[in-house]
Amino acid sequence: DTGVSQDPRHKITKRGQNVTFRCDPISEHNRLYWYRQTLGQGPEFLTYFQNEAQLEKSRLLSDRFSAERPKGSFSTLEIQRTEQGDSAMYLCASSSWDTIYFGEGSWLTVV
Amino acid sequence: GNSVTQMEGPVTLSEEAFLTINCTYTATGYPSLFWYVQYPGEGLQLLLKATKADDKGSNKGFEATYRKETTSFHLEKGSVQVSDSAVYFCALSEFYFGSGTKLNVKP
Numbered sequence A: 001d002t003g004v005s006q007d008p009r010h011k012i013t014k015r016g017q018n019v020t021f022r023c024d025p026i027s028e029h030n031r032l033y034w035y036r037q038t039l040g041q042g043p044e045f046l047t048y049f050q051n052e053a054q055l056e057k058s059r060l061l062s063d064r065f066s067a068e069r070p071k072g073s074f075s076t077l078e079i080q081r082t083e084q085g086d087s088a089m090y091l092c093a094s095s096s097w098d099t100i101y102f103g104e105g106s107w108l109t110v111v
Numbered sequence B: 001g002n003s004v005t006q007m008e009g010p011v012t013l014s015e016e017a018f019l020t021i022n023c024t025y026t027a028t029g030y031p032s033l034f035w036y037v038q039y040p041g042e043g044l045q046l047l048l049k050a051t052k053a054d055d056k057g058s059n060k061g062f063e064a065t066y067r068k069e070t071t072s073f074h075l076e077k078g079s080v081q082v083s084d085s086a087v088y089f090c091a092l093s094e095f096y097f098g099s100g101t102k103l104n105v106k107p
Helices: none
Strands: A005-007 A010-013 A019-024 A031-037 A044-050 A053-057 A065-068 A075-079 A088-095 A106-110 B003-006 B011-014 B019-021 B023-026 B033-038 B045-050 B056-059 B062-065 B075-077 B086-092 B101-106
Touching: A005 A088, A010 A019, A019 A088, A019 A106, A031 A075, A044 A065, A075 A088, B003 B086, B011 B019, B019 B101, B023 B033, B023 B086, B033 B056, B033 B062, B045 B062
Parallel strands: A010 A106, B011 B101
Antiparallel strands: A005 A019, A019 A075, A031 A044, A031 A088, A044 A053, A065 A075, A088 A106, B003 B023, B019 B075, B033 B045, B033 B086, B045 B056, B056 B062, B062 B075, B086 B101
């Protein structure tokens, strides 16, 4: 399968812990996006990369969130000092033009 | 600013009924518009898109026309099937998504 893959698919963590999600985009896609989705809502844009450069960040991305794409291939999204309000699905997507391909998401539950 | 508003669900239809899911937008510039579908237990996938005013996107019997004068991009299908049961999301560019409309089609 050569789609967008995300890991882990599910994560349960205690409040205050740090978590990291990984996204492997479709090969040769130069754009990579992170979104957050809660039940009954659409994806909310967090940030995106063009190759290794982080070009835009939403105001939703507080200073506890950091994303990297060090070599312009895979990306990581880290959440520090997790809060219960961080419980959501974190979606990754990639594109080479204006068609986005989504991964299946990483579910985060903060207890 | 940019935003997308789509009709709330759930929408429940009988098989072979006509479907309309309304989507309106506010935008600066002329962004592309998209409809995504999320089947139960799966990720979002692109259903159709339109890149400029008056363009019609179509796929799997679904259609939507980019209407600049009414700032709308309504999704339509002439005859729905049980397999169309899913959540549908309207989106403006890569950055702005509607809240989703759940469609239930009964046999």
